[in-house]
Amino acid sequence: MLTGCKIAFLGGDARQIEVIQHCSDLDASIILYGYENLKNEFSGAIKKSITPDCFQDMDAIILPVTGMREDGKIDSCFTNKELKLTEEHFKKANKNVVVFTGIANEKLTGFCTENQRCLIELMNLDEVAILNSIPTAEGAILMAIQNTDFTLHGSNAVVLGLGRVGITLARTLQGVGANVFLGARKPEDLARAREMSLQGFHLDELPLIAEKADIIFNTVPATILDASVLVKIQPHALIIDLASKPGGTDFRYADKRGIKAMLAPGLPGIVAPKTAGKIIANSIARLLVEHKSKLGGEI
């Protein structure tokens, strides 16, 4: 339980509703900033406006998955008012506060390190990245079905990268009956691919494999779908690039050659906001309970 734990929520999207609900279920005291238009009622939650010292006795500050902009602005789907943080907010915050964000830019990281505030980037946590890979894979499947005139079943589907997203995506594609090829560069990744009954290949062989691909899914955050690979691709092939911006595809060249290539960021929040919200909610709750017990239940 989070009884007695004071949590400030700042902005966010549909996912945040799940987090608020979960914290409310665990009996936390909740203050919502930037939720003017939210209809739902949560027990133990009140809406407020930001003041310089509003985090003075907070145990946790929860930012959106997208974090804070360079100018301190926070995005919120639930208000028309501007929501903005300055260094002062962090300086005046409770010294034991935990700041949760999905991802952090330099500005936010700076505010926290300079003021010795504990910052947790949720999307960097393995447990979150692994569970988030599930809605990501479903989003990729959705896009693949929508943008082809053939079935995934029986198609040659190439997955690049056997990281947290790649492993889930490969298994899901296998589950719908695709003929999955898995490109990686480490011997142990190729070993795991073989164990998973995927057709593993070293990324050096990508140009060769690309020739028979019907769909290519990229999870590698480096330009590996460059001109030397794209030139080999069949006209009907589709590229779905899941790596974070700018992706791993030479989109300019793909466009020139008339290859359908799509960059697909932020799928969990689009495809399954409720599930994505629950994933974040569970991790935050677990970390807060741990943090609390570390502080001797001082929270």
Place this chain on the structure above:
Amino acid sequence: MLTGCKIAFLGGDARQIEVIQHCSDLDASIILYGYENLKNEFSGAIKKSITPDCFQDMDAIILPVTGMREDGKIDSCFTNKELKLTEEHFKKANKNVVVFTGIANEKLTGFCTENQRCLIELMNLDEVAILNSIPTAEGAILMAIQNTDFTLHGSNAVVLGLGRVGITLARTLQGVGANVFLGARKPEDLARAREMSLQGFHLDELPLIAEKADIIFNTVPATILDASVLVKIQPHALIIDLASKPGGTDFRYADKRGIKAMLAPGLPGIVAPKTAGKIIANSIARLLVEHKSKLGGEI
């Protein structure tokens, strides 16, 4: 090969292109009726207009998946002209002609039986129905991902019916990590469900199972999702009804209770026309070759 085999195509949609291509690859002589606007060129194919005795020396007549309307009209995506058949066309056709259609209404069946013309309803063939179940399942998956805010993975997905579509759909849902419940009424179907590691239940238990369902997929062509079941369903649950019109759901009552229920006919042609076309093409080719050898290669 289909060398020397004369085939008439009448109307159709994107799927028919695959059939024409396949017959052309097998060296058949092809005449296209209702394809005025088609851009593609096929070797061995010519475009003509219908005349009363145009099927006089045809070995096969290939109608669209949708067959013929009650008034004799044939749908075609590739022409603006009307395409219409009368009994005379069948009477004057080659006596050994094989008429292929996806589905047949009474009118078409009548024309053929009265004139002793061999009629094959492709969608009734087990092999076609089984292979068609694959794009059907992918279409159902697509709709489920699009119309929910949670992942299929980990959700309670109920499949009704363990026929040709049900078995494929259940396996596909399992492949994406759903928690699959399978409703059937025959002991052997429940046995097979158990062997497939599905959670089988007798359809009599449907009201009970409905309570925990996140998504219900129906393949039973009988109203089994009636008020007594719908009243048990959770507000967030989604119903995707795959059974042919009018489906197996009391849509009026579902609407009244605010339950999201969707009738989803014709998925293969929508979701994967190329694959669906190839399935038909392969079966037609196989049946024509068999027919030819039965006639002592007389075709």
Place this chain on the structure above:
Amino acid sequence: MLTGCKIAFLGGDARQIEVIQHCSDLDASIILYGYENLKNEFSGAIKKSITPDCFQDMDAIILPVTGMREDGKIDSCFTNKELKLTEEHFKKANKNVVVFTGIANEKLTGFCTENQRCLIELMNLDEVAILNSIPTAEGAILMAIQNTDFTLHGSNAVVLGLGRVGITLARTLQGVGANVFLGARKPEDLARAREMSLQGFHLDELPLIAEKADIIFNTVPATILDASVLVKIQPHALIIDLASKPGGTDFRYADKRGIKAMLAPGLPGIVAPKTAGKIIANSIARLLVEHKSKLGGEI
């Protein structure tokens, strides 16, 4: 429940213990013939010796899976005494009695039809055959692992027949990562094989496929692994023949060529007697309850 239902058990093996236990749990009145050495105690069960009119007021007679021998003898693991039936036993039995057996030879069938006694061959019931295919498949897997020096994972495993056993075995082999080839002769079976992501082939192609096989599992009760196929098989290949005696392999020729070929009958009772017993127990109980309600609860 089976309250008030009188059941006679005659002989059997470890599987029968599960059936007795289940009937006892359902409150049946049980008489055991040929169980002198059985240690277990079951509530509601008593041991007796056979007399000519001992089935006079029985509702059910349960024979072993192996049924009755031509000379009327019944096998039992739980006695040293002879256990023998004559036509008289059936003639004097309750006219509404149901006789359950695993399999029936002509003699037993004759006794029942001539005296109008209802005979149920459990192994012929689809539900039993399907569930029994599970321990059969596990037994086949066991034999394959024991008799090869390579892993099933990654091996070319050929399954012949897509019947009740074949479908389960193919799925299980796929589950352990084998490269599964499925031979069948019906277009709809080849369609289903493709849907299951098996590499389907027409049995006419068997000689070709046999060349690359590491292990061949046969479920077809006809000699399809004849000399013309065996001559193609690799020296290290293993044949596991699951079809009932005499199997589908020309064992004489296999032996001559030094090919390891094994006939493997009766796997469920050997590999998983407890599971196999429960399968039978559930079906018998269900059928007795149905029978009872048909007789107007007269049982």
Place this chain on the structure above:
Amino acid sequence: MLTGCKIAFLGGDARQIEVIQHCSDLDASIILYGYENLKNEFSGAIKKSITPDCFQDMDAIILPVTGMREDGKIDSCFTNKELKLTEEHFKKANKNVVVFTGIANEKLTGFCTENQRCLIELMNLDEVAILNSIPTAEGAILMAIQNTDFTLHGSNAVVLGLGRVGITLARTLQGVGANVFLGARKPEDLARAREMSLQGFHLDELPLIAEKADIIFNTVPATILDASVLVKIQPHALIIDLASKPGGTDFRYADKRGIKAMLAPGLPGIVAPKTAGKIIANSIARLLVEHKSKLGGEI
């Protein structure tokens, strides 16, 4: 290719035959020590007896999977003669030699480090451990089927540890239809278990989960199946302990309570020596080629 590469093999079992064959296929020059009784002929291989300076111009020395004993003895299935190494052999060896062994004790490690000889422990390489997990899992499946009277399918199978063996074993058990529970302690492992549709639980919950287990497979090299867990286990449950000696089970207590618990070391070499040999062969070949190119092709 390994043309020009001089390789010394010392002792070993059936697995080594695959390694010799592979090196021979790659055109290496091979010297066999301790292979007096071996019947097979390999092109490019000759048999010799050990001399103090016999490794003087060797590029690689390949020891058995079991490595070297504390007294310098090397096990071999292919000779009755003693095969023994001393520090001198390493001192006089080619300075660029690579010594391959499955596992290394302190003595062997000492010989190599003191003389600056490159030592590679194959079983420590992720790629080898991952591929070896496949025959390990099949061996575990074999033992489970042999030592139970129920099917794995539908049973509650608990896997402890989601490391290289655990992940493979869990997937294989799932493939045969077991109801798999996966115990781990890291949040990311529990996340991955959930993604794999396993029923993940924290190892702290083991006593609770143990109550419903039919079979427990341990891969954790620490005593986690202690009295506090064993006391909860059902009488029919089976424990298969795969962790290296002494395993993770309190075998003394298990024995006292009459629980069937088996320590199962060295499964790959027992269950699938050919596959296990090929895994080693491929890794050695890859590493030798890399080593060669690092030395500027000097080998």
